[in-house]
Amino acid sequence: MAETPALNLFLETVRGHGGRRAPIWIMRQAGRYLPEYRKIKECASFLEMTHDPALAAEITLQPLRRFPLDAAIIFSDIMTPLEALGVEIAFTPGPSIAEPLRSRAAIEALALRDEVAPFVGAALRIVRAALTQDIALIGFAGAPLTLAAYLVEGGGSKEYEHFRRFLRSEPAAMHVLLEKLTDLSIRYLRMQIASGAQAIQLFDSWAGLHDLQTYREFGLPYNARILAALADTGAARIYFALGAAHLIDAIAEIPAEAVGVDWRTDLAAARARLPGKALQGNLDPALLFADRSTITAEAHSILDQGRGGSHVFNLGHGIWPTTPIDAVAHLVETVQAYARP
């Protein structure tokens, strides 16, 4: 109990030098379940909130004022940097692309600007200056195959039929698109790290659409190239894919210090398949609607499973807008009171 706390528990844990407890942050912790966020949202559109550095920084800091979280994650969206490729995106409220990319010509025409979302860098600098050194600051980007899903489909979808059809009928054009998205993401993430992000998370929300062979051809090489290109920065790298239990052996090859695990995969089972990685996760967001004793029991069960290696506690997917705030407070308290052996 007299052990000196790590300077930054989150970063130390992701790097494999964890302390006496698991650090905790929550995917989408800055967002709609907070009344102070909803208040800002009354007077600003989503695009305004992500583009105004002062607003984005304020929203990023909101959950840290309420809960003693171990990390902040910049308020933004995985679609935000796509503007630097000349893509027009609206939020209605999900992302909507005015002209979905469905031809090789449209893909060839995409040209990467020098500056990628500089306003995100400005927001990161404001947040970093406001945080004490024991709180980590996380930047993020979308994985190329996930960004491509939105760009070809034109928005969110259950089946992503346009996208999956295009991938099968025009595989060479798909690779051109993925190359461009990879170049964009490297530039974007390096800028975030230079602006104060000490860790970055690559969100591959739609990786789980694909079988292993398809992921190995169209997903893994680009994810690996992005994360390898950040190795010299010293930033901690986290990869998170959703519904990707069937891809776990490929994910093990990604050059990342930590892997986020969704709520459906047992952490102990993931540990065996992801040697050398810190694990992040994985409480079902729906469990925050259970009674308090169930939340406690499930959090303890996940913390127990998280032993035997480094573990960052998180939900297994983004927190839902209807989540009761006192359930979040109870979760954070429960996780931080649990002593690892």
Place this chain on the structure above:
Amino acid sequence: MAETPALNLFLETVRGHGGRRAPIWIMRQAGRYLPEYRKIKECASFLEMTHDPALAAEITLQPLRRFPLDAAIIFSDIMTPLEALGVEIAFTPGPSIAEPLRSRAAIEALALRDEVAPFVGAALRIVRAALTQDIALIGFAGAPLTLAAYLVEGGGSKEYEHFRRFLRSEPAAMHVLLEKLTDLSIRYLRMQIASGAQAIQLFDSWAGLHDLQTYREFGLPYNARILAALADTGAARIYFALGAAHLIDAIAEIPAEAVGVDWRTDLAAARARLPGKALQGNLDPALLFADRSTITAEAHSILDQGRGGSHVFNLGHGIWPTTPIDAVAHLVETVQAYARP
């Protein structure tokens, strides 16, 4: 080559006595990719098509006239039998429930009628009389946890937040609902078998939303009860869950002769985890948009993986409405020309 063909290759294969080739049918084979279906749809609503036995039978038979498929599956919808619980469903075009079930009282009020969708039985009798004995006739139902997802959510959804929240906050009421859906499904499937269905498939489209522990509590016992209750009928039983690679060890316990595998799980890997089961699947529906040589290669790869046990060829999910018909013809021909060792 002189071997006598099985009387009904599909049924023999599901029962573990396969022949010289893998039988083939296609999920949603009666549907929107066929111009003759779209022509009927111009003059009849989806509800009319499923409720009129002559129309439903005609639509069921349409793909059999085009392709030498080894089985027919009755044209209907997993929501169809819910009328017998007094639930009003519209199709817009996805299912939409006027009054989603979000209280224990609403669930308690559901009363099961004696007759469950008798028009489906009438359609099955018409189809059975029209088919030769070498073509199997498949009936189906939705799994209780999947039906509950629609009933509580009120329709399709990406996250099923209402449903998953209700499951966590009212687990006892959820079990009451699942019990009622189980009773309904047993009655409905026994009626289908009595009306000529020689095999039945239980569709668990949303099983993959849940972690293993949740599936073991809310999914598996009800699926097992339904399928066990059909054991005395002699019908071949197939269980199909989507995105359920992480549930496969629980699925192995289900009393079914065959398990449908979605396009993301390698058949050879599934074989090792599903001892004693026939496997059904699993070409990615998107692959029907690839060039012909890719379709051939992928079909052969799946047929190769399917060796070492019984294998029914199918897609890994329902066929898409935009699928080119000549790709389907090519697939059926390729599969039927492949000789198993």
